[in-house]
Amino acid sequence: MTSANTNDGFVRTAQDGAVLTVTLDRPEQLNAQTPATWSALASVGDSLGDDVRVVVLRGEGRSFSAGLDRSMFSPEPGTTGGLGDLGRRPAEAAEEQIREYQRGFRWLRRPGIVSIAAVQGHAIGAGCQLALACDLRVLAEDAQLRLPEPTLGLVPDLTGTSNLVELVGYSRAMEICLTGRPVGAAEAHAMGLANVVVPREQLDDAVAQLTQALLGPPVGASRATAALVRSAVRNDPETQDAAERRAQVLRLQELAGGR
Template sequence: MTGQPDEGWVRAARTGAVLTVSLVRPDQLNAQTPATWAALRAIGEQLDDGVRVVVVRGEGRSFSAGLDRSVLPGLAAELTALPADLAEERIRGWQAAFRWLRAPGVVSIAAVQGHAVGAGAQLALACDLRVVAEDLQLRLPEAALGLVPDLTGTSSLVGLVGYARAVELCLTGRAVGAAEAVAVGLAVSAVPADRLDAAVADLTAALLALDPGAARETVALLRSAVRNGSVEQDAAERAAQVRRLRTLGS
């Protein structure tokens, strides 16, 4: 993808087992539109088994300042004019642009600098891992606008920081900086902005050094642990280990 306006200002580039997805609207702090979500969804639909790591980044000084406010009135009018079930189906399509970042067999990393606000924060939260620059300002201000986070952000946030902290962050809409993001589990590391790409490259290399099957099974177990009870999760571990042993023994 070329990152032109009619393609949502999104560009994807594949190098071996690594797919890098870039938001390329730096003059608008990578503000998103429905075209952005359509482009992201299309990338997810074209994902093949050879991709093991997806890196999501934003060009310029900010990851993404969220929804382009200029399109909000039109979106609101469009959704309110539809029957509720059709409006929800439209949002489901937008959510698909984010949900594929946890596709089986893929580990996704968000490289986040500067502002990650609203839809930008939710795009970062949709990834498995976040490496952040020290100038991070992550916010979820939807409630202050009379709205809710609806791009898969609520489940990701609660899974990362717990219910009480998620409530506090969403209802105050306050900014989370880099040090706090690491402390509460939103980010795996914080680095100077000029080291962000190198830190993500190091993490990517570490992930690719693992046996692909073991990595896939481990990530699947960790994802299922969020929703499974202990009995279900213990069973999932047993089944995964038997599959690994048979694979290694064959």
């Protein structure tokens, strides 16, 4: 097993074979996030090796992530990367900075891996969007997901809206976003936000079981199938049928020793 720390972003990683565990490691602040957190997460994605098949994302302590660090809300000049700082920048520069923040989230659905969020306690705002960025979610019974940004005069801007609509559909996503209400674990499971809900003390075991199941199929077939499932969300049927044909021919050629 190999491990590493990104102290400025409070992100810890550990790799065991084909499984990379990424841990938000700021438990005394309920894993509140800052731009340094997103930079650290993006760096993990940038350095991801081809040997990694499953990424497990978790939060140390009693909550997955309570969202933005309070310093991000400071209106005072000098809080680099904070909301006040972004609001004072030219629009193009502010958008480019947010694009960079989003990189810390988007890599969790990159080709070649399947990502799992292990969520306990609060997953609020940026924390909720980080959980939504993963392919799969295992929730403890005490988990609560919430996107309060509109109630604060903001919008979810860390890849949350597209992922939420994919998972629960248009009308549910609209209601969850605009009301900012919490979604408990049982409701999350019923609407498709959670794949599994377990008692808090069983969270690690449930994630381990799911991880082993994901590692079961041959790597080539697993990655090709995951790519098809991802593309099916946006492709029309004809395009998706063609993608399936291409992927299957490649699989058959490999099995037959033709490539």
